[in-house]
Amino acid sequence: MLRPIRRVAVLGAGTMGSQIAAHLANARIPCVLLDRLPISPTLEEEKKEPTLADPLVRDRLARLGVETALKSHPAAFFVPANVALITTGNFEDHLNLLKGCDWIIEAVTENLDVKRELLKKVEPFISPGAVVSSNTSGISIEAIAQGFSFLPSWLGTHFFNPPRYMKLLEIIPATGTLPEVVERISWFGGEVLGKGIVVAKDRPNFIANRIGVFVHLATLEIMQEEGFSIEEVDALTGPAMGLPKSATFRTADLVGLDVMAHVVQNLYESLLGDERRADFRLPEFMERMIESGLLGQKTGQGFYKRIAGETGDGSEILTLDLGTFAYRPRQKPKLDGLEMAKSIGDTRQRARALFQAQGRVGHFYRQLLGRTFHYAASRIPEISDDLVSVDRAMQWGFNWECGVFELWDAIGVDTVAAQWREQRITPPPLVEELLAAGKKSFYLESSGQKSVFDLRRADYVAIPEKPGLLLLSSLRSCGREVKRNPGASLIDLGDGVLCLEFHSKMNILGPDTIQMIHFGLQALEENFEAMVIGNQGANFSAGANLLLLLLSIQEGEWDEVSHAVRAFQDANMALKYAPRPVVAAPFGLTLGGGVETSLHCARRVAAAETYIGLVEAGVGLIPAGGGTKEMLIRALDSVPADDDADAFLPLKAVFKNIGMVTVSTSAEEARNLGYLTPDDVICMNRDRQIASAKQMALELVRLGYRPGEPRQDVPMLGEAAFSKMKLALHLLRRGEYISDHDALIATKLAEVLSGGREWKSPGRVSEQYLLDLEREAFLSLCGEKKTVERIQYMLKNGKPLRN
Numbered sequence: 001m002l003r004p005i006r007r008v009a010v011l012g013a014g015t016m017g018s019q020i021a022a023h024l025a026n027a028r029i030p031c032v033l034l035d036r037l038p039i040s041p042t043l044e045e046e047k048k049e050p051t052l053a054d055p056l057v058r059d060r061l062a063r064l065g066v067e068t069a070l071k072s073h074p075a076a077f078f079v080p081a082n083v084a085l086i087t088t089g090n091f092e093d094h095l096n097l098l099k100g101c102d103w104i105i106e107a108v109t110e111n112l113d114v115k116r117e118l119l120k121k122v123e124p125f126i127s128p129g130a131v132v133s134s135n136t137s138g139i140s141i142e143a144i145a146q147g148f149s150f151l152p153s154w155l156g157t158h159f160f161n162p163p164r165y166m167k168l169l170e171i172i173p174a175t176g177t178l179p180e181v182v183e184r185i186s187w188f189g190g191e192v193l194g195k196g197i198v199v200a201k202d203r204p205n206f207i208a209n210r211i212g213v214f215v216h217l218a219t220l221e222i223m224q225e226e227g228f229s230i231e232e233v234d235a236l237t238g239p240a241m242g243l244p245k246s247a248t249f250r251t252a253d254l255v256g257l258d259v260m261a262h263v264v265q266n267l268y269e270s271l272l273g274d275e276r277r278a279d280f281r282l283p284e285f286m287e288r289m290i291e292s293g294l295l296g297q298k299t300g301q302g303f304y305k306r307i308a309g310e311t312g313d314g315s316e317i318l319t320l321d322l323g324t325f326a327y328r329p330r331q332k333p334k335l336d337g338l339e340m341a342k343s344i345g346d347t348r349q350r351a352r353a354l355f356q357a358q359g360r361v362g363h364f365y366r367q368l369l370g371r372t373f374h375y376a377a378s379r380i381p382e383i384s385d386d387l388v389s390v391d392r393a394m395q396w397g398f399n400w401e402c403g404v405f406e407l408w409d410a411i412g413v414d415t416v417a418a419q420w421r422e423q424r425i426t427p428p429p430l431v432e433e434l435l436a437a438g439k440k441s442f443y444l445e446s447s448g449q450k451s452v453f454d455l456r457r458a459d460y461v462a463i464p465e466k467p468g469l470l471l472l473s474s475l476r477s478c479g480r481e482v483k484r485n486p487g488a489s490l491i492d493l494g495d496g497v498l499c500l501e502f503h504s505k506m507n508i509l510g511p512d513t514i515q516m517i518h519f520g521l522q523a524l525e526e527n528f529e530a531m532v533i534g535n536q537g538a539n540f541s542a543g544a545n546l547l548l549l550l551l552s553i554q555e556g557e558w559d560e561v562s563h564a565v566r567a568f569q570d571a572n573m574a575l576k577y578a579p580r581p582v583v584a585a586p587f588g589l590t591l592g593g594g595v596e597t598s599l600h601c602a603r604r605v606a607a608a609e610t611y612i613g614l615v616e617a618g619v620g621l622i623p624a625g626g627g628t629k630e631m632l633i634r635a636l637d638s639v640p641a642d643d644d645a646d647a648f649l650p651l652k653a654v655f656k657n658i659g660m661v662t663v664s665t666s667a668e669e670a671r672n673l674g675y676l677t678p679d680d681v682i683c684m685n686r687d688r689q690i691a692s693a694k695q696m697a698l699e700l701v702r703l704g705y706r707p708g709e710p711r712q713d714v715p716m717l718g719e720a721a722f723s724k725m726k727l728a729l730h731l732l733r734r735g736e737y738i739s740d741h742d743a744l745i746a747t748k749l750a751e752v753l754s755g756g757r758e759w760k761s762p763g764r765v766s767e768q769y770l771l772d773l774e775r776e777a778f779l780s781l782c783g784e785k786k787t788v789e790r791i792q793y794m795l796k797n798g799k800p801l802r803n
């Protein structure tokens with residue numbers, strides 16, 4: 001049994017330290033955050049009495065760090081209240097607070113002397129057995145702790161920025177680090193903090209930044225060699241090859257050119273034996289940009305610059321012309337081969353097509369990927385013994401969809417080797433070994449078991465699956481898919497639990513999903529104990545199929561619309577009253593219809609990063625798959641049976657959330673908004689989510705789950721509540737906070753929430769009555785021109801129209 005980590009200290013409350021502390025607080029881990037004394041008191045109130053005797057002044061840097069984390073975008077805290085778990089202090093007065101800490105994370109300035117100086121100071125305060133680590137991005141872990149007594153419990157823990165959102169946590173043991181210390185932090189980082197763990201060797205900048213910086217510099221070099229523009233490079237190095245939208249130059253602007261320069265310089269100085277050392281140099285134009293203060297987002301200008309639009313509404317983005325060093329309007333790149341490849345949905349297939357494309361586009365990819373593959377393969381075993389770690393580091397640290405070796409497999413090891421032969425480039429030993437062993441790929445998959453080529457054995461070795469993890473893709477390849485249609489599947493999770501998996505584009509819910517819900521419920525009744533609704537795609541569900549709805553509206557097929565809404569309501573009610581438990585596993589975007597399905601399940605096991613909201617008003621509608629009804633029931637059921645209790649307050653919150661299209665920024669906030677109940681579970685590690693949901697479902701079975709009967713007793717507040725909501729709308733409209741159409745949608749919502757127009761005084765109604773009200777309101781809104789405009793706009797632009 002690993003020793004638990006119950007309390008953590010973070011030393012240094014800068015960008016990383018304060019956000020690491022925030023994320024520990026998100027995981028409900030109490031945390032001590034210390035920084036140095038302020039060098040000079042500079043805040044206004046302190047100028048009046050600039051004294052370091054004041055404890056508030058002495059702790060100012062740590063407090064400022066927390067305040068900055070509280071204001072950060074995207075939010076560092078799941079909910080602001082988590083800040084209460086952080087105790088701030090300074091290195092002079094509060095080192096005794098370290099005594100109760102099980103893990104101490106150093107996150108001060110990237111400077112060996114500063115780090116060692118601080119560790120010397122804190123060493124006497126470290127409890128025996130506590131783990132001590134550095135968040136350095138590039139300094140040798142061995143060198144930082146040379147000579148300290150805590151060496152057996154010392155390692156590198158490299159979080160990526162922002163620590164809440166970036167999945168990668170590189171763990172770097174030093175020579176004397178005890179294996180159980182690596183295991184302890186790996187377990188805690190994965191299970192409690194939800195990170196993806198990659199164990200790296202103590203080489204400069206570890207794995208992700210070593211490869212990531214190389215790829216970035218190679219891109220700049222090819223751009224200059226081949227005369228590509230900034231826009232062209234960003235079009236080539238973004239989603240087209242499975243990389244983030246920020247591509248090369250927007251990423252550089254976000255990171256800051258000065259920070260990049262520092263990392264590149266550090267690599268150049270430390271990579272003495274690296275065959276590509278000369279490539280770790282910034283191009284001249286970047287040096288010039290840094291001199292001119294064009295550092296990116298932090299100075300408001302870098303490769304791109306946002307200015308107010310000419311008409312005053314909205315803004316325009318300009319691009320730096322590297323020839324004249326002046327900004328010019330952004331140009332839409334025209335790259336023939338790229339446009340064609342964009343129609344290929346699968347990233348691996350697209351990468352293959354791009355690598356083989358004619359003209360400049362193909363040439364660019366052959367150059368960039370050829371160099372990247374060669375460099376990455378040459379780093380085995382220097383930075384890692386295994387390829388999987390390199391791939392995961394790039395996926396989790398740089399948001400690459402596929403790892404380097406996965407991309408290479410997609411293009412073909414042979415294809416790249418042939419290119420090198422033509423160019424008279426000697427392949428790295430890893431590739432020579434692979435080809436000599438008669439293998440054609442780095443990865444191999446057979447009967448759901450993935451293996452990877454191992455350089456030491458010159459053969460494939462199985463990639464161990466983490467115990468307790470359920471991978472739907474593996475189950476599928478083992479033949480555990482019970483049923484499938486284009487929108488959804490049923491997969492046998494084992495132990496009598498079935499999984500209903502959505503897999504349409506954006507996991508949009510349509511007729512085939514509804515059909516699969518019914519198939520699932522039937523299978524549940526006949527052969528299974530419980531069901532989980534979840535998937536391992538990018539998001540749980542973006543909601544119901546708007547395109548189908550729009551087509552029906554445009555054809556005037558009102559019966560069809562009514563029938564489709566009714567079918568969705570019936571499916572959700574069938575989930576709610578299924579005789580055996582159904583557990584939803586929402587994560588990522590969980591919107592509209594996706595929320596409604598989730599709300600009707602017996603329980604939810606939500607990923608910590610779940611952005612959940614009933615967003616129908618954004619497209620001119622109200623939730624009518626039972627979502628309005630379910631939120632109303634939850635709100636009014638929460639009111640104590642007490643004459644003095646104000647039942648309108650929770651109802652008002654529902655009215656506001658649905659009317660104002662509120663989407664939670666975390667699962668914890670979703671709980672505050674009522675989308676999750678206190679009985680629901682929040683899962684920090686999304687890889688574990690399906691397994692946890694299965695566990696929860698089996699637990700419900702064990703506890704003798706009973707669904708109850710459709711409700712006939714839902715309290716209704718009637719006309720009094722309607723009038724209050726109407727008054728609020730009137731004031732909002734008068735203040736021009738909402739449009740006429742917003743007011744109309746919200747009025748329909750208020751009608752449902754108060755029990756319909758005929759409902760004058762408080763009383764009780766059935767669930768079906770509320771579903772009929774929802775459907776009626778939905779249909780009448782579908783007949784509104786402005787609703788149609790909203791739907792069209794959303795389908796075209798992916799964002800709501802305010803009309």
Ligand code: NAD
Pocket residue numbers: 012013014015016017035036061107108109110111114118135136137138158159160161
């Ligand atoms: P930062 O400059 O934002 O914060 C540094 C902190 O160190 C400040 O709170 C400062 O008060 C403190 N400090 C400075 N000099 C000190 C001294 N002499 N004694 C004690 N404390 C001192 O830096 P950051 O970006 O948070 O980086 C912290 C560490 O994390 C660095 O090692 C960095 O390389 C690493 N890192 C940074 C990022 C990133 O994106 N910023 C990502 C991963 C790792």
